[in-house]
Amino acid sequence: MNSGVNIYSEIGRLKKVMLHRLGREIEGLVPDNFERLLFDEIPFLEVAQQEHDCFANVLRKNQVEVVYLQDEVAKSLVQPSVRSKFIAEFLRESDITSPHVGEILYEYLMELPLTRMVETLISGITKEEIPVGQMNSLADFITKEYPYYTDPMPNLYFTRDPGACIGNGVSVHCMSTKARRRESLFLKYICEYNENLIPRETPNWFSYEGPKHIEGGDILVLSPEVLAVGYSQRTSPEAIEILAENLLNHASGFQKVLVFEIPKCRAFMHLDTVFTMVDYDQFTIHPEIEEPLQIYEVTLDKDHKASFHSITDKLDVILKHALKLPAVRLIRCGGTDKLAAQREQWSDGSNTLAIAPGMVITYDRNQVTNELLDKSGIQVLQVPSSELSRGRGGPRCMSMPIYRESC
Numbered sequence: 001m002n003s004g005v006n007i008y009s010e011i012g013r014l015k016k017v018m019l020h021r022l023g024r025e026i027e028g029l030v031p032d033n034f035e036r037l038l039f040d041e042i043p044f045l046e047v048a049q050q051e052h053d054c055f056a057n058v059l060r061k062n063q064v065e066v067v068y069l070q071d072e073v074a075k076s077l078v079q080p081s082v083r084s085k086f087i088a089e090f091l092r093e094s095d096i097t098s099p100h101v102g103e104i105l106y107e108y109l110m111e112l113p114l115t116r117m118v119e120t121l122i123s124g125i126t127k128e129e130i131p132v133g134q135m136n137s138l139a140d141f142i143t144k145e146y147p148y149y150t151d152p153m154p155n156l157y158f159t160r161d162p163g164a165c166i167g168n169g170v171s172v173h174c175m176s177t178k179a180r181r182r183e184s185l186f187l188k189y190i191c192e193y194n195e196n197l198i199p200r201e202t203p204n205w206f207s208y209e210g211p212k213h214i215e216g217g218d219i220l221v222l223s224p225e226v227l228a229v230g231y232s233q234r235t236s237p238e239a240i241e242i243l244a245e246n247l248l249n250h251a252s253g254f255q256k257v258l259v260f261e262i263p264k265c266r267a268f269m270h271l272d273t274v275f276t277m278v279d280y281d282q283f284t285i286h287p288e289i290e291e292p293l294q295i296y297e298v299t300l301d302k303d304h305k306a307s308f309h310s311i312t313d314k315l316d317v318i319l320k321h322a323l324k325l326p327a328v329r330l331i332r333c334g335g336t337d338k339l340a341a342q343r344e345q346w347s348d349g350s351n352t353l354a355i356a357p358g359m360v361i362t363y364d365r366n367q368v369t370n371e372l373l374d375k376s377g378i379q380v381l382q383v384p385s386s387e388l389s390r391g392r393g394g395p396r397c398m399s400m401p402i403y404r405e406s407c
């Protein structure tokens with residue numbers, strides 16, 4: 001039985017992971033809300049669910065315990081007083097402008113059976129579902145054509161991002177877009193009220209209240225001493241500093257944080273869309289971020305405050321020193337073929353999920369990169385990906401590791 005949180009690497013044998021199987025929230029995607037809800041197209045739900053089940057089965061076949069976020073949230077909301085506090089907070093975060101509508105939604109949600117209530121929050125509350133009677137505010141009147149009271153949460157299957165387990169603690173994130181912020185609220189309640197999954201004594205490295213933005217796709221646990229964090233479109237330097245000070249000051253064992261500054265654009269939204277660890281000394285990388293890649297090192301000064309400096313070496317040299325290895329190999333997404341690199345990065349070719357040293361789960365569509373991984377001696381377990389990949393995240397993005405064996 002692997003209980004509590006234990007994440008001291010990217011590659012140690014994975015024992016427990018949290019996923020979310022896509023549901024009706026995907027059907028709330030329409031061209032009008034693509035940009036706001038961070039999608040470019042609409043996955044075919046039934047096929048996406050089959051693909052996701054296949055992903056979960058590959059994990060189970062490899063002795064990984066799979067827990068589902070929806071169940072874990074429900075377990076944390078068993079107490080009516082906790083449920084009441086959670087619903088009130090969720091509705092506040094959903095920008096319900098009219099107190100009248102807010103009250104009706106609150107009553108409605110409180111009366112639903114628990115699992116249905118969680119499912120309803122994820123899929124979004126439609127106006128058809130609950131007629132609230134007379135419009136009694138200008139805001140209600142103006143927005144009456146919009147089909148939802150609360151937006152669906154189609155990005156929830158990327159469980160990597162709302163939080164991250166680091167060492168023996170958890171970082172609950174203040175996400176950078178409104179569309180995803182409520183996902184971390186789920187995690188906040190799991191951490192506070194679901195003791196079986198996250199024991200009460202678990203340290204918290206970052207708080208949902210932020211105020212600065214950070215997302216889990218930017219966090220890579222390179223070793224028990226070194227954390228890498230992307231300074232990206234979604235993660236701010238201020239948040240990295242808060243996380244680094246909390247982590248390094250606590251007796252967590254971590255000694256330094258390497259900050260990777262990557263281009264701020266949608267295709268490279270998080271560090272793990274361009275860089276992942278696949279073995280003790282091997283990494284995937286999207287060639288377009290390699291040069292120039294600015295890396296900073298954060299350690300603590302004598303007053304226990306974060307201190308920083310830039311590192312000017314090449315990436316392989318930096319990694320080699322940080323991990324105390326004789327050499328490291330960078331496996332380029334798409335190899336030397338520029339088109340393949342761009343195409344496969346867009347479909348998360350470098351977003352691998354290591355489930356043991358040298359064993360990764362990848363999307364089957366990224367054939368060039370998969371072959372290069374295979375040639376580098378990595379065992380590649382491919383999962384179908386036509387529909388899952390439409391959300392712009394791969395196997396790493398779709399998983400929140402909770403427990404890995406040491407390696």
Ligand SMILES: NC(=O)NCCC[C@H](N)C(=O)O
Nearest residue numbers: 038158217270391392393397
């Ligand atoms: N770690 C990741 O890169 N996660 C992928 C998140 C995709 C999602 N549609 C988003 O834009 O946030």
